[in-house]
Amino acid sequence: MARLILVLNGPNLNLLGTREPAIYGSETLAAIGKRLKAEAKALGLTVDFRQSNHEGELIDWIHAARGRVSGIVANLGGYSHTSVALADALAAVALPVIEVHLSNIFRRESFRHHSHISLVAKGVICGLGGEGYLLALRAMNGLIGGDGQ
Amino acid sequence: MARLILVLNGPNLNLLGTREPAIYGSETLAAIGKRLKAEAKALGLTVDFRQSNHEGELIDWIHAARGRVSGIVANLGGYSHTSVALADALAAVALPVIEVHLSNIFRRESFRHHSHISLVAKGVICGLGGEGYLLALRAMNGLIGGDGQ
Amino acid sequence: MARLILVLNGPNLNLLGTREPAIYGSETLAAIGKRLKAEAKALGLTVDFRQSNHEGELIDWIHAARGRVSGIVANLGGYSHTSVALADALAAVALPVIEVHLSNIFRRESFRHHSHISLVAKGVICGLGGEGYLLALRAMNGLIGGDGQ
Amino acid sequence: MARLILVLNGPNLNLLGTREPAIYGSETLAAIGKRLKAEAKALGLTVDFRQSNHEGELIDWIHAARGRVSGIVANLGGYSHTSVALADALAAVALPVIEVHLSNIFRRESFRHHSHISLVAKGVICGLGGEGYLLALRAMNGLIGGDGQ
Amino acid sequence: MARLILVLNGPNLNLLGTREPAIYGSETLAAIGKRLKAEAKALGLTVDFRQSNHEGELIDWIHAARGRVSGIVANLGGYSHTSVALADALAAVALPVIEVHLSNIFRRESFRHHSHISLVAKGVICGLGGEGYLLALRAMNGLIGGDGQ
Amino acid sequence: MARLILVLNGPNLNLLGTREPAIYGSETLAAIGKRLKAEAKALGLTVDFRQSNHEGELIDWIHAARGRVSGIVANLGGYSHTSVALADALAAVALPVIEVHLSNIFRRESFRHHSHISLVAKGVICGLGGEGYLLALRAMNGLIGGDGQ
Amino acid sequence: MARLILVLNGPNLNLLGTREPAIYGSETLAAIGKRLKAEAKALGLTVDFRQSNHEGELIDWIHAARGRVSGIVANLGGYSHTSVALADALAAVALPVIEVHLSNIFRRESFRHHSHISLVAKGVICGLGGEGYLLALRAMNGLIGGDGQ
């Protein structure tokens, strides 16, 4: 049976494609989700793809993932740089986490260089746009011992 | 037709008038809203005046402003100093923003001296109490080419 | 008539007992609440024991405490280190606050050494596990002039 | 009888309109002064509008304002960021001060983010160009209990 | 047989009650000691209550506690913020330590925000005046498996 | 004709598999190279896989890549954190760069949190072991418009 | 023949006695000058007592002191904390300098804790009000081998 991967999208990612395309690209979040689900299918995984602007809701979703999902791919947007609570939530559920950022956060403002999420993630992928999600899914498949064909 | 200005009030501003009046004054938020609407009318503008203690809800309201409002006057309270996500939301909708603070944040604790909002705002007005909102509205009118009589 | 104490629990504390027990212990939040209510009864106090992962909801609850509760015992978890808005809310309602942390935050990562809540609290108790809540309640009883038998 | 407001302009502001218009706009200082005097008249105020590149002269002018003017609107340019002496002068005369900057100093080089003047000002207005002076005058009118018609 | 708790008081605490009462309260150290001994008796513990202004003497007392006491309640006053040697002494004897401060050190000068003692203590209680000692004793009783009546 | 990707390995990576396997894993560099060449073949790419402990030699290789390779995948090990010269070399040849680290550098010593290479890279992948190289190759294929079968 | 001591007073000291008397006392600069001249006479010294708000004028006066005065007592007010040029001027003329501050600058804002003048002065006297000038004169008399009555 296919294993479930939670893909979490944080604040402002719902505007993707229309928001500052020079930084974030012109692909919408829905398009990324669609590509990701196709990739998941090829790998024998299922993806639960969500977005919220509410830190508390994101924490609730992480909590709910315990015992239900095999890993979390997380692009928590601006909360990555400021939220101890979200990082604590990820640590609390003790699932493998791969952090994704669309842009290369190290070439942007200095307050984006630190991510609380990185401290609890297995790995980090940034600067590779929507493709980063697909790479994260492939890596997660390896981490959880999945065997996509 | 009158142009719409979103006036956003962040956490704890609902307690205005009763909360630490030595710092924030004794005028209530409702009273400021009323004064602001009168001023807006004089300038040929309409004001959508809101308050929330929820960061996520404030982000949602900013997103919803796209294509609907001409500018945003924002007093985001304590979130001003900590929220990358709110500043990203304001940058994402690409509307003119004027930041307002009731108190002079530079004469208070050092953690209030930095505002993420200032980095995406056109202008900043602080320390002038409720009057600051009216000045911001008048400035916004100029920025968006409004012509109040 | 028994005086009411609001006991606020912040993000991730709902997972207590199962979350990183080496750090946070194996007692659940419900168990702590039960012990706390027994202690309150012995002191002639009533306890309103709540948990939320939502910063905005926690702020709303603090606002609602004005005129209704005699003091607040607050373990705001990860928000303690990042939320100016929550500290502002506590200052705004002008009630006595005792801050509690289960773990000794000074022996953990450096970003946990600073708490915005400490700046508005009367006292701080940390590192003493669930027992810390009971000590806080006893101290609060003294602060508000309660007279447990 | 109309009350007098001293409007102080610091170094390089005499070049306004021709100096880096992308940052400072194309309106000359004289034009701003003219607009300001019209606004003052409407508010029943008189404006003493001055500019100097000399820190000592600006201090002398501030001293001379005691007992003669009702408030000071101050755009002290580059001295804002470096002059303890000017801030001390403003504190010494104990008049209400509103600080103005044409550009949003928080979006520029980091050495412009701190202003010694802000520490002694009632309020700060920045990023709103020449309009900022008019807003400051209006706010000053309120502070000093003036009553424009 | 009752277990022994060493209660250490550091520099200047001998002046308690007369020293800056706005910060430290008006209860004398002797009064606190008396209350503490009563509490100890109720808990089936014995208290060895001492004060010294000499860092070396405090270290000697800590060393002498090995094999003789079951835990240490320590309010090391100004040495808390500067003494690596005292913290090393506490670590060396490997006894449970609860740190107490009468005032909330986080609301005072920044050099009081860091305590070397916190790094070797099990828990920290501050801001609760003389009551803090009693809470610490009760917590220590739990830590060492004592059984007050 | 297959496009060429330079895969650069910096200091100490020749010891991979035997060096601190708890941090770096037990796969040898040769094994990674072999896996990478297979992946490259599948993507219609050719890989030039090299390792050197000499900063100058790595710079020479980067220079020689101009006009010969389509992109660079770079794991520059300890030089990542200290070498302005290597980052300048990568910027000078103006080829797309993807930076790889086997371990999650953000969970290690603070001097590993900054990479000069990140400032000139398109994207960064870390913490995913040898798999990180394969993800980088796949991402590079997308960046250079390659079309794996 | 009496030796000449230059006593330099910097910005805002002309307002002494009326300026923030809680910090600076109620004695005027003229009164201090008068007391100082009497003291000088008793010591067989002559005093050249000056004040300027102009940094350049203060530098010019220091330059003119070469070959004319035996020592400089300097209270350079706000310029003490910001002026490399004034400290360079004092170093350039190679005369003994005693720095005076009316208030204890170490108990005020942190930007007053550093003085460029201290780096070129023989000694520093602060916090002792107008009396500080007299002490400085007496000390200067010793430094230059003067022999008061």
Add this chain to the structure above:
Amino acid sequence: MARLILVLNGPNLNLLGTREPAIYGSETLAAIGKRLKAEAKALGLTVDFRQSNHEGELIDWIHAARGRVSGIVANLGGYSHTSVALADALAAVALPVIEVHLSNIFRRESFRHHSHISLVAKGVICGLGGEGYLLALRAMNGLIGGDGQ
């Protein structure tokens, strides 16, 4: 009857005259004490002149000064830069304090630029050698309303 001034000398000052004379001068502590007593006599004061290398003993002496002395002249040597406990002791006894240093601490190593004692002293005199003690005594006489001959 003559009022008593406690003159405290901290660590290493017993070596004065032989210790690094290029920094501290060649006058012995005894010689300074002798000069100081003569000056005290002229001012109608009595001096209690002491030295200790023991921080605890210095604290004890400060405590014992309460109700017995009218002011404290304190050169606490190396403890000035590191001892919160000594500064707390001085604050606790609430006597006027004048801090003295033989050398100009601002021209020496950076760790000597900060003194905890300065934060609780009325005034500070440094760099004027043994003469500094005499100036401090004269200033103390003024502070306590003494009337020398």
Add this chain to the structure above:
Amino acid sequence: MARLILVLNGPNLNLLGTREPAIYGSETLAAIGKRLKAEAKALGLTVDFRQSNHEGELIDWIHAARGRVSGIVANLGGYSHTSVALADALAAVALPVIEVHLSNIFRRESFRHHSHISLVAKGVICGLGGEGYLLALRAMNGLIGGDGQ
């Protein structure tokens, strides 16, 4: 017709030759000016060589240079490290600037390592004594397309 170069000398440079010759050399400013004029003649340039200790006067001179001079060689002495206003003036007139320092400022006190002028200058020459002015003139000749003899 020969093009005009403004050579600005800041505070204390009038003392050159007699001021700390170990740092600044024994050549007077007049001698440098003379050498510079000879060099200018050889290059077909004219030099306007000035010195002032007054920051405001230096700013005025820079303003007056607009439309009159082809470039500015500036040794602004101590103001280089502290004056935002002077750097703003140079930026405002938009002329090519070459900064000169007689001494190697990077081998001196740390507060001399930063120059506001460097941020608006085309190039910087330091540590080469009076010769630095001649090198700057030659470089300026190239920048403005002059063609000496």
Add this chain to the structure above:
Amino acid sequence: MARLILVLNGPNLNLLGTREPAIYGSETLAAIGKRLKAEAKALGLTVDFRQSNHEGELIDWIHAARGRVSGIVANLGGYSHTSVALADALAAVALPVIEVHLSNIFRRESFRHHSHISLVAKGVICGLGGEGYLLALRAMNGLIGGDGQ
């Protein structure tokens, strides 16, 4: 005649062998002293081996060493990191000093990375356990021109 070397041991070293053996080893201070005396004998030196937990007593011992000992081997434990007074005492007696630490202080907490003693020592030996004392003695023998057989 054999020359005398003072070997100073600071706070908590009396617990050696039983205190945190994973860090400090299991050899007692007495055992080290015995080994050291044997080594001294072989080198034709005499050793005065002492330990104190009292900073003031350690200072007194250093003072008493003048004219009596030829060099000082100092392991001042926790005082190394905090005591300006002890370093001043060592500088004051102008004897050669070799600093010893049992553990490698650079691999421990950051507050142990700085030693005030290192600033006045000829050399530093750390991380080599009790053997470090013997190496220090041998080095001291060379420094003082001793000639052990």
Add this chain to the structure above:
Amino acid sequence: MARLILVLNGPNLNLLGTREPAIYGSETLAAIGKRLKAEAKALGLTVDFRQSNHEGELIDWIHAARGRVSGIVANLGGYSHTSVALADALAAVALPVIEVHLSNIFRRESFRHHSHISLVAKGVICGLGGEGYLLALRAMNGLIGGDGQ
């Protein structure tokens, strides 16, 4: 006989002319070398013009310069900001050094503002492109007492 000047070029300078011409200009290193040799001839000097990307080779060349060359003109590129070893090498050979940078390093990234080379150089020239080498050669001629016609 002509004196020899070593002109050292560090990493990436071999790409000059093609590497980021907006920053570094379009002149090749060979062209600069050619211009420099012509200038040298005019000054009666000989130039040994070299480039290497290898830090060790640059150090070897500096060592080999002892007793063979009269001075070193050094543009060590990215190594300037990171190499203590290269600065030590220059200090070790005790030859006059003039540091050159093509771009104005103070207007670029903050990590380029510090140069270890500046700490051992006689002078620094930056921002003047290839011309900077020629100016350095002329200045070196003066330093070594050469007499170009």
Add this chain to the structure above:
Amino acid sequence: MARLILVLNGPNLNLLGTREPAIYGSETLAAIGKRLKAEAKALGLTVDFRQSNHEGELIDWIHAARGRVSGIVANLGGYSHTSVALADALAAVALPVIEVHLSNIFRRESFRHHSHISLVAKGVICGLGGEGYLLALRAMNGLIGGDGQ
């Protein structure tokens, strides 16, 4: 059979004896090597004594030491302060390392106070000149269980 110790000397140490003898002494590296080999012989050890100015070569030598040498004595000169790669190499080969510096690096420039090598070394010896190597060898003999007669 004698065990082999690798003694690594980093950049500029080949110039020892002639390079800044006030800092580094007048003994050549060859002389130290000779003394060291004699000492090794006495201890029943063999020494492989090498020097290189090339970071990469030093790394290669460290790698080659695996399985061949019993311990490494390392004086890596200027690379100690800047090279993560060299420290990583030492960690990778998992041999005991003793770090040596000829001078006391804590009394020199602040950039020499930190050594990356110290973080991976067993012990550190500095400030004792060439003798430091011999002490390191003796300590290494103890660490590896050698038994020199």
